[in-house]
Amino acid sequence: xxxxxxxxxxxxxxxxxxxxxxxxxSFVVEAFMVPTGSMEDTILIGDFMLVNKFVYGIKLPFSTKxxxxxxxxxxxxxxxxRYPLDPDTPEPAENFVRFFPRWLxxxxxxxxxxxxxxxxxxxRSFIKRCVAVAGDTVEVREKKLYVNGQLQxxxxxxxxxxxxxxxxxxxxxxxxxxxxxxxxxxxxxxxAAVRDYFGPVVVPQGCIFAMGDNRDNSSDSRFWGPLNxxxxxxxxxxxxxSSDAAPNIARIILSPTQIRWDRIGRLLx
Numbered sequence: 435x436x437x438x439x440x441x442x443x444x445x446x447x448x449x450x451x452x453x454x455x456x457x458x459x460s461f462v463v464e465a466f467m468v469p470t471g472s473m474e475d476t477i478l479i480g481d482f483m484l485v486n487k488f489v490y491g492i493k494l495p496f497s498t499k500x501x502x503x504x505x506x507x508x509x510x511x512x513x514x515x516r517y518p519l520d521p522d523t524p525e526p527a528e529n530f531v532r533f534f535p536r537w538l539x540x541x542x543x544x545x546x547x548x549x550x551x552x553x554x555x556x557x558r559s560f561i562k563r564c565v566a567v568a569g570d571t572v573e574v575r576e577k578k579l580y581v582n583g584q585l586q587x588x589x590x591x592x593x594x595x596x597x598x599x600x601x602x603x604x605x606x607x608x609x610x611x612x613x614x615x616x617x618x619x620x621x622x623x624x625x626a627a628v629r630d631y632f633g634p635v636v637v638p639q640g641c642i643f644a645m646g647d648n649r650d651n652s653s654d655s656r657f658w659g660p661l662n663x664x665x666x667x668x669x670x671x672x673x674x675x676s677s678d679a680a681p682n683i684a685r686i687i688l689s690p691t692q693i694r695w696d697r698i699g700r701l702l703x
Contacts, residue, residue: 464484464485464487464667464668465482465483465484465674466482466483466484466485466514466559466561466670467480467481467482467483467680467681468480468481468482468483468561468680469680469681471648471651472560472561472562472647472648472651472652472653472654473512473562473563473646473648473652474592474647474648474651475590475647475648476563476590476647476702477512477561477647477670477673477702478676478694478697479680479681480676480677480678480679480680480681480686480694481673481675481697482673482674482675482676482677483670483671483672483673483674483702484670484671484672484674485514485667485668485669485670485671486668486669486670486671487667487668488668489505489668489669490505490506490507490513490663490666490668490669499664506567506663507564507567507663507666507669508564508567509564509565509566509567509570509581510563510564510565510588510589511563511669512561512562512563512564512669512670512702512703513561513562513563513564513642513644513666513667513668513669514559514560514561514666514670515559515560515561515562515644515661515665515666516557516558516559516560516665517557517558517559517560517658517665518616518658518659518661518662518665519658520557520558521557522557523544523555524544524546524553524555529547529548530544530545530546530547530553530555531544531545531547532544533545533552542554542555542556559667560644560653561670562644562645562646562654562655563589563644563645563647564642564643565579565581565586565589565643565644565645566581566637566643567637567642567643568637568638568639568640568641568642569637569639570582570636570637570643571583571633571635571636571637572632572633572634572635572636572637572643572655573633573634573635574628574629574630574631574632574656576598576630576631577593577598577630577649577650579591579645579649589647590647591645591647591649592647592648592649593649593650594648594650595650598630599626599629599630599631600631601627601630601631602624602628602631606634609633609635610636613633613635613659613660614635614638614659614660615659616657616658616659618656618657618658618659619653619657619658625657628656628657629650629656629657632656637660638660640662640663640664641660641661641662641663642655642660642661642663643655643660643661644661670702671701671702672699672700672701672702673697673698673699673700673702674698674699675693675698676693676694676697676698677689677692677693677694678692678694679692
């Protein structure tokens with residue numbers, strides 16, 4: 435009886451708070467830590483940011499289904515999105531059972547049958563810059579980005595690898611097909627080639643072309659293809675915390691001297 439009463443009091447006291455937090459996280463704003471250097475020097479490893487989740491539309495929580503569309507990303511926007519090649523559910527699928535039904539995706543919680551325990555699975559989130567939109571022709575020549583034939587030098591792109599890989603000798607139609615089907619990421623030699631010499635390709639409808647500002651060290655649309663708008667999660671607003679000790683959370687907590695105070699409060703553009 436006492437245990438049941440304690441649970442009831444906890445739900446009554448904290449239930450509304452937890453619900454509000456979940457709603458805010460799902461539809462309004464979400465905290466996000468940058469684990470890689472693909473957006474250096476604009477965004478650094480260990481930058482913690484708040485992401486506006488409704489700027490491009492409202493999505494069903496923990497899914498790619500859009501409930502309401504607002505606006506489309508434009509060239510130059512920094513966007514946070516679900517990595518398109520990650521599976522929807524943990525693999526191998528036969529080892530996991532969805533805790534909540536598919537039509538009610540409250541939390542990405544699964545039952546791991548071999549481990550006899552709960553498993554939290556959510557596809558990875560990436561952050562890149564939108565450099566081209568649907569209908570644009572994208573090409574990279576000697577590391578330089580061209581959109582619709584115009585050199586794009588307005589973005590803070592950096593190159594930290596002086597090597598220059600040779601381009602692929604592939605007909606345009608075949609190149610477009612391979613790119614749209616993410617075939618470049620399967621072959622390391624091909625992947626190296628498209629880093630410095632890419633395209634030309636035309637961005638399909640309903641997609642954008644995303645690239646990291648750290649052009650020589652970024653897994654982006656050059657390799658895994660066009661980014662479907664359904665995978666967009668939002669647009670970063672501001673850096674609220676930053677640490678050189680990242681991405682290890684324990685080191686961040688135990689290393690207050692590694693806090694990058696000069697980056698806190700920085701708006702992202």
